[in-house]
Amino acid sequence: MLEVRGLRASYGETPVLEGIDLSVGDGQFVAVIGPNGHGKTTLLRTLSGLLEPTTGEISFDGERIDGLRPDLISMRGLVHIPQGDLPFGDMTVEENLLLGAFPADAWRKRSERLERVFTLFPMLAERRTQRARTLSGGERRMLALGRGLMRDARMLMIDEPSLGLAPVLVNEVYGHIETIVASGVTLLLVEENFSHVQAFDAHVLLLESGRIVRQGSVAELLADEIVMTTYLGT
Amino acid sequence: MMASFLQAIVSGLVTGSIYALMTVGMTLIYGTLRTLNMAHGSMVMVGGYVSWMLFDSLGWGPLAGLVAASLVAFLFGILIQQVAVRPLIGKLGVDFEMTAFISTFAVTIVLSNLALRIYGARNKAVPPVIHGRLHLIEGVSVSWHSLVMAGVAVTMLLALGAFLSKTRYGLGITAVAQQLDAARLMGIPDQRVYNLTMGVSSALAAIAGVLLASVFFVSPNAGDLPLLKALIVAIFGGLGSIRGTILSAYIIGLLEALISTYFGVRWSLPLLFVVIMVVMLIRPTGLLGKPEEARL
Amino acid sequence: MAVREVRDPAEAARTPAALGEELGWRRPKPIAVVALLVAAVAMPVVWRNDYVIDVALTGLIWMILNQSWNLQLGIGGIWNFGQLAIFAIGGYVSALIAIHWGLPPWLSMIGGGLGAAAMSAVIGIPVLRLRGIYASLLTFSFGEVVRLLVISDESGLTGGSFGLSGVPELAFDGWSPDARQRAYYWLALALVVATAVVIYVFINSPLGTALKALRDAPAYAASRGVSPLKMQVITFATSAFIAGIAGGFYAHYFGVIAPSVMGLGPMSLFVAMLVVGGLGTFWGPILGTAVILAVSEYLRDYDELRLIIVGLILLVTIVVAPRGLVPALQGGWRRLQRWMAEDEAEREEGSTT
Numbered sequence: 001m002l003e004v005r006g007l008r009a010s011y012g013e014t015p016v017l018e019g020i021d022l023s024v025g026d027g028q029f030v031a032v033i034g035p036n037g038h039g040k041t042t043l044l045r046t047l048s049g050l051l052e053p054t055t056g057e058i059s060f061d062g063e064r065i066d067g068l069r070p071d072l073i074s075m076r077g078l079v080h081i082p083q084g085d086l087p088f089g090d091m092t093v094e095e096n097l098l099l100g101a102f103p104a105d106a107w108r109k110r111s112e113r114l115e116r117v118f119t120l121f122p123m124l125a126e127r128r129t130q131r132a133r134t135l136s137g138g139e140r141r142m143l144a145l146g147r148g149l150m151r152d153a154r155m156l157m158i159d160e161p162s163l164g165l166a167p168v169l170v171n172e173v174y175g176h177i178e179t180i181v182a183s184g185v186t187l188l189l190v191e192e193n194f195s196h197v198q199a200f201d202a203h204v205l206l207l208e209s210g211r212i213v214r215q216g217s218v219a220e221l222l223a224d225e226i227v228m229t230t231y232l233g234t
Numbered sequence: 235m236m237a238s239f240l241q242a243i244v245s246g247l248v249t250g251s252i253y254a255l256m257t258v259g260m261t262l263i264y265g266t267l268r269t270l271n272m273a274h275g276s277m278v279m280v281g282g283y284v285s286w287m288l289f290d291s292l293g294w295g296p297l298a299g300l301v302a303a304s305l306v307a308f309l310f311g312i313l314i315q316q317v318a319v320r321p322l323i324g325k326l327g328v329d330f331e332m333t334a335f336i337s338t339f340a341v342t343i344v345l346s347n348l349a350l351r352i353y354g355a356r357n358k359a360v361p362p363v364i365h366g367r368l369h370l371i372e373g374v375s376v377s378w379h380s381l382v383m384a385g386v387a388v389t390m391l392l393a394l395g396a397f398l399s400k401t402r403y404g405l406g407i408t409a410v411a412q413q414l415d416a417a418r419l420m421g422i423p424d425q426r427v428y429n430l431t432m433g434v435s436s437a438l439a440a441i442a443g444v445l446l447a448s449v450f451f452v453s454p455n456a457g458d459l460p461l462l463k464a465l466i467v468a469i470f471g472g473l474g475s476i477r478g479t480i481l482s483a484y485i486i487g488l489l490e491a492l493i494s495t496y497f498g499v500r501w502s503l504p505l506l507f508v509v510i511m512v513v514m515l516i517r518p519t520g521l522l523g524k525p526e527e528a529r530l
Numbered sequence: 531m532a533v534r535e536v537r538d539p540a541e542a543a544r545t546p547a548a549l550g551e552e553l554g555w556r557r558p559k560p561i562a563v564v565a566l567l568v569a570a571v572a573m574p575v576v577w578r579n580d581y582v583i584d585v586a587l588t589g590l591i592w593m594i595l596n597q598s599w600n601l602q603l604g605i606g607g608i609w610n611f612g613q614l615a616i617f618a619i620g621g622y623v624s625a626l627i628a629i630h631w632g633l634p635p636w637l638s639m640i641g642g643g644l645g646a647a648a649m650s651a652v653i654g655i656p657v658l659r660l661r662g663i664y665a666s667l668l669t670f671s672f673g674e675v676v677r678l679l680v681i682s683d684e685s686g687l688t689g690g691s692f693g694l695s696g697v698p699e700l701a702f703d704g705w706s707p708d709a710r711q712r713a714y715y716w717l718a719l720a721l722v723v724a725t726a727v728v729i730y731v732f733i734n735s736p737l738g739t740a741l742k743a744l745r746d747a748p749a750y751a752a753s754r755g756v757s758p759l760k761m762q763v764i765t766f767a768t769s770a771f772i773a774g775i776a777g778g779f780y781a782h783y784f785g786v787i788a789p790s791v792m793g794l795g796p797m798s799l800f801v802a803m804l805v806v807g808g809l810g811t812f813w814g815p816i817l818g819t820a821v822i823l824a825v826s827e828y829l830r831d832y833d834e835l836r837l838i839i840v841g842l843i844l845l846v847t848i849v850v851a852p853r854g855l856v857p858a859l860q861g862g863w864r865r866l867q868r869w870m871a872e873d874e875a876e877r878e879e880g881s882t883t
Contacts, residue, residue, distance in 0.1 A: 343841030
């Protein structure tokens with residue numbers, strides 16, 4: 001579904017991604033693991049069009065999307081749930097969610113989508129008229145996830161869902177991600193900590209200094225001693 | 235004594251409504267585009283001329299003018315966005331807010347002198363929507379036209395509120411204003427939202443222009459005083475805050491009416507300015523404005 | 531200015547931009563300045579056209595005003611759009627002092643400058659606490675309020691919308707009109723040069739460095755102990771003082787000062803001059819004033835078309851080269867130097883192989 005070839009990107013003069021190849025198949029769960037500051041967030045920002053790649057190809061559903069504006073990429077169903085959640089602070093929880101259904105076809109089904117998200121995250125239903133900036137860190141994360149689920153995403157990209165959350169909340173968030181995976185959505189997830197994705201049947205890529213250094217299934221990586229000691233530091 | 239006070243309140247409320255209508259677009263544009271649109275006053279002038287042209291050539295009254303002027307100004311708004319604002323976005327090494335301030339100021343120079351060239355310096359008169367006055371109580375009255383003005387202004391403000399909070403693109407405007415990256419990730423086309431914001435805001439200013447054309451006259455500098463008033467209302471209310479702007483418009487309308495009643499019209503603007511300077515000392519970002527950094 | 535030697539030509543060739551700086555840009559500068567000055571001084575003697583001299587004289591007064599404005603807007607980063615009102619206040623104060631107290635005009639001009647500086651200090655208290663765009667709004671409104679206040683003045687003090695006339699001559703009572711005009715011209719030129727010197731010294735002093743640091747990196751400057759408010763008050767008042775002097779000169783030369791020097795029309799000319807020349811550059815206001823004045827004089831028979839074209843020039847400049855002509859020309863010059871240096875290096879390479 002998503003094919004990336006030789007992707008390079010930089011912030012100004014500083015190269016961040018130095019040739020990334022990856023592919024995500026229909027219904028697959030791919031996790032990119034790597035330390036902070038090595039290009040995980042940049043990878044997602046480049047895929048969703050917020051950052052223009054310097055070179056390389058990105059194809060989604062067989063069509064080139066590199067260089068497209070982010071709103072056009074989003075309209076094709078590649079939905080990016082960004083780091084820091086980026087809520088619309090002065091708007092209510094409900095308005096935030098409605099904006100997730102911005103594409104015309106999703107907008108027509110917005111009330112039923114809203115109900116679905118509210119069943120998934122009952123906490124958001126309680127806070128529906130509250131302004132987003134008054135939410136706690138965990139609540140904001142749920143809002144960001146919910147906003148991403150308001151439309152028919154062909155593929156979801158989630159940036160570090162565990163970032164800055166207490167362990168209890170991390171478990172809760174991953175509980176929701178499990179539900180999302182179970183529903184068959186294609187998922188590309190970025191995470192610093194390998195242990196969060198260990199329980200999943202995921203294809204894992206290790207990202208270091210802007211390059212993919214190892215990849216394999218969770219089981220393969222767990223069995224690889226070099227990977228476990230050098231990259232995952234266990 | 236009581237009557238003159240009440241009269242001041244009544245005219246203050248009318249003035250406040252029209253100020254709110256004039257300024258809300260300016261605030262909306264600043265919130266979304268971080269552009270202080272100095273061409274906003276020119277849209278008031280454009281509205282006045284459209285209304286006058288319809289009246290002069292076809293004999294149509296101001297109500298037709300309202301529709302036509304908002305359409306014309308909507309297109310003008312998009313034109314300004316494309317010509318004067320869009321090329322500046324993302325330019326390195328220069329302050330976007332400063333360059334946008336100057337480029338829209340340049341648009342004002344061009345538009346008002348264009349009007350002077352096309353229509354000449356002579357004032358043009360447009361008749362009011364309804365003639366006559368409504369006598370409320372002894373010594374307190376209001377012209378029917380003023381009531382229509384206030385009515386149209388309040389209706390437009392309510393419609394704007396509904397548009398911004400209920401419709402897809404209305405929510406999109408607020409979303410772009412608050413978190414550009416997130417808005418783009420939702421699939422909201424930012425350029426189209428910018429055009430829409432400029433168009434809608436300019437149309438609102440033009441509607442104010444049509445209404446004001448019957449009170450004053452239409453002339454090439456018919457936009458200068460509205461621009462000044464809108465700037466004062468906008469600073470006082472806090473740029474980017476729509477509620478702050480509407481609140482501020484009524485406060486300033488009332489203050490102006492009271493100062494005119496008790497000190498004379500001549501002092502309304504200077505005294506108002508002193509009041510605002512003092513307020514700015516206490517709240518440097520206006521009544522409801524938020525301190526924030528430039529974004530684009 | 532000392533001529534710096536390029537010690538190692540090979541090294542200089544490796545950095546052609548530096549070579550351009552050394553040989554092409556820096557050295558002719560004093561020569562160019564002297565040549566420009568000589569031309570300016572000789573102009574009324576060589577080109578004996580009263581109209582031209584009159585236009586040039588007006589241009590010189592605008593140059594003083596624009597230099598003072600540039601000090602705030604471009605160098606100080608203070609978004610003041612009320613400078614025309616400050617200029618007018620200087621003119622009115624100077625004229626009133628000379629008329630009512632009978633002080634010699636050169637003394638009253640200083641009074642005008644002080645009056646303008648005092649007014650700017652009052653405005654400065656709220657303005658300097660505000661973030662850029664709010665400052666521009668407040669100062670712009672200030673200018674309009676002053677203008678409308680003068681227009682509606684019926685007390686006879688300022689003469690209302692007709693202006694204050696009968697302002698005494700500066701110093702050349704009884705001279706022949708020609709001699710008087712030339713004397714004023716050279717005096718204005720001397721003021722332009724004096725202002726330029728003051729600004730040059732100012733921006734190259736520790737004060738100016740601190741100011742630029744404040745404009746470009748406020749947090750860093752503050753951490754190094756630069757007090758923003760103090761710096762900006764000094765800049766604000768200095769600039770207002772210069773503008774006030776220019777206003778006084780204007781009033782005494784023309785014998786009249788009217789609210790028509792303020793408002794959107796004149797402001798569009800001055801903003802165009804500043805932006806076209808290049809905000810924040812030393813030469814910008816001087817070049818910009820000359821260019822826009824030339825355009826505006828060329829079109830003087832076309833009335834409103836004149837301002838339409840000035841507006842379009844301003845719009846195109848801000849969109850295409852927002853930093854103005856001076857940086858664009860400097861950049862172009864450097865590129866030319868680099869290109870020539872590269873070309874030469876290529877030719878040398880060609881001859882050795």
